[in-house]
Amino acid sequence: MNRVVHPIEQESYRRLRARLDTSHFPPLTRAVVERVIHSAADLEYATDLVMDEGELVTAHAALHAGAPVVVDVEMVAAGITRRETVCRLRDAVAGPGLTRSAHAIRLAYEQVGPGALWVIGNAPTALEELLTLNADPALVIGLPVGFVGAVESKAALRESGLPAVSNVSEKGGSAVASAALNALLYHPVPDSEETS
Ligand SMILES: C/C1=C2N=C(/C=C3N=C(/C(C)=C4\N[C@@](C)([C@@H]5N=C1[C@](C)(CCC(=O)O)[C@H]5CC(=O)O)[C@@](C)(CC(=O)O)[C@@H]4CCC(=O)O)[C@@](C)(CC(=O)O)[C@@H]\3CCC(=O)O)C(C)(C)[C@@H]/2CCC(=O)O
Helix, strand or coil, rough: CCCCCHHHHHHHHHHHHHHCCCCCCCCCHHHHHHHHHHHHHHCCCCHEEECCCHHHHHHHHHHHCCCCCCCCCCCHHHCCCCCCCCCHHHCCCCCEEHHHHHHHHHHHHHCCCCEEEEEEHHHHHHHHHHCCCCCCCCCCCCCCCCCCHHHHHHHHHHHCCCCEEEEEECCCCCHHHHHHHHHHHHHHHHCCCCCC
């Protein structure tokens, strides 16, 4: 994908790299770490984020081959401007022991099936729900924020063994999760085999 980078974004990356050496990260990991930090102006993400380069390579290929992208809330969808996303929050209903966000994940899985990229930026219960499904994801970007359940849900994601981008702290949020997916969208595709 050819993308014209705005001069303000270029300057943001210049300042980021002046304050933090990211050159030791492998390419896709570096792309995700830098875009998350760029979006949050928070250098601590360099040591907070957890991901695996091999998993990112596979997910990047799936994304550019057209795998669906599912998000937990509209705020995450709003941050992903270069790709259609699936968000079922408007169709979802809360019930006893079930948030609307968690129900939206069930509905989305019924719609897209296995092989999707899942981007959870807000709701810990959405990530917990995803982990109960046999969703066989291409990648789970699990970066929900907050004091209640966020740390635990992200730890559960890491323990699940699913291909994932997560972080250890309470930090996260919709903008950060969108940024992580955008990093993979913007990163060049080897051999120009992009189909989406
Ligand atoms: C417990 C919830 C938390 N929400 C947080 C932070 C933000 N949420 C915003 C908004 C506008 C929305 N949050 C909902 C997802 C709503 N938030 C919840 C729930 C009650 C439960 C989710 C969970 O615990 O897993 C959830 C409602 C539900 O039944 O799922 C939202 C759907 C509420 C609504 O409007 O009905 C809505 C999402 C809208 C969308 O589609 O984009 C905030 C903007 C603050 C606000 O105005 O309420 C903010 C955004 C943060 C971000 O970066 O995404 C927390 C902090 C994540 C909190 C979870 C735990 C905690 O520590 O409090």
